[in-house]
Amino acid sequence: MVYFFESDVVKPPVTLFMGIDKYENEELIKWGWPEDVWFHVHKFSSAHVYLRLPYGQTIDDIPSAVLEDAAQLVKANSIEGSKMNDVDVVYTMWSNLKKTPGMDVGEVGYHHEKEVRKLHVPKRIKTTINRLNKTKRSEDVNFRAEREKRDRLEREDQKRKLREQKEKEKAEEKKRQDEAELKSYNSLFKNASMTSNTENTGYDSDDFM
Incomplete structure (x- = not known):
């Protein structure tokens, strides 16, 4: 089960989502998307909140x-963090999350610490949480199927772009060949049709005695 929230602080609104428990978090860690940004309360247990970026955007593009x-949302869904006035929330791209065999269910590390961002949250803003909770909905998600569908569509798009690129290169090459052939023909025609006065040495008139 996954909880979804709509954040309407931008237009169009964006969707935030999180697993209902650590087992759902484990599935999100395993089958996340390269476009996913992961949020968590620093040094305390909390929900794993995700934001899925539009294709082509980066973590720097998040308003x-x-x-x-x-x-x-992360702070409000942390047992310890929700009771504290000041916490730090860390966030990074899903691709930077690292899972090793010795980790507990729902536990995760990082491939590169320098790619982890930190956001200070001084206090809980009830109006923000209330606004988000009004949009809350739950849904059963087949994480693996969704990821495999995403990857299949990406492969198909890459193949389409590759075909289009090859067709473009083929058309450009044919255009160059046609232009070269035309240039060669024009040059040949011009040379064949050119004559000089020195080539006409005889007379066309009759001789009279």
Whole structure:
């Protein structure tokens, strides 16, 4: 089961989502998307909140208002963090999450610490949480199927782009060949049709005595 929330601080609204428990978090860690940004309360247990970026966007493209909503949602869903006035929320791309065999269910590390961002959350803003909770919905998600579908569509798109690129290169090569052939023909025709006065040495008139 996954909880979904709509953040309308930007237009169009964006979706934030999190697993209902650590087992769902484990599935999200395993079958996340390269476009997913992961949020968690630093040094305390909390929900794993995700934001799925549009294809082509990066972590630097996230509006500050959306970061604030995600941070508030993470803090509100941390047993310890929700009781504290000041916490830090860390966030990074899903691809930077690292899972090793010795880790507990739902536990995760990082491949590169330098790629982890940190956001200070001084207090819980009830109006933000209330706004997000009004949009809350739950849904059963087949994480593996969703990821495999995403990857299949990406492969198909890459193949399409490759075909289009090859067709473009083929058309450009044919155009170059046609232009070269035309240039060669024009040059040949021009040379064949050119004559000089020195080539006409005889007379066309009759001789008279």
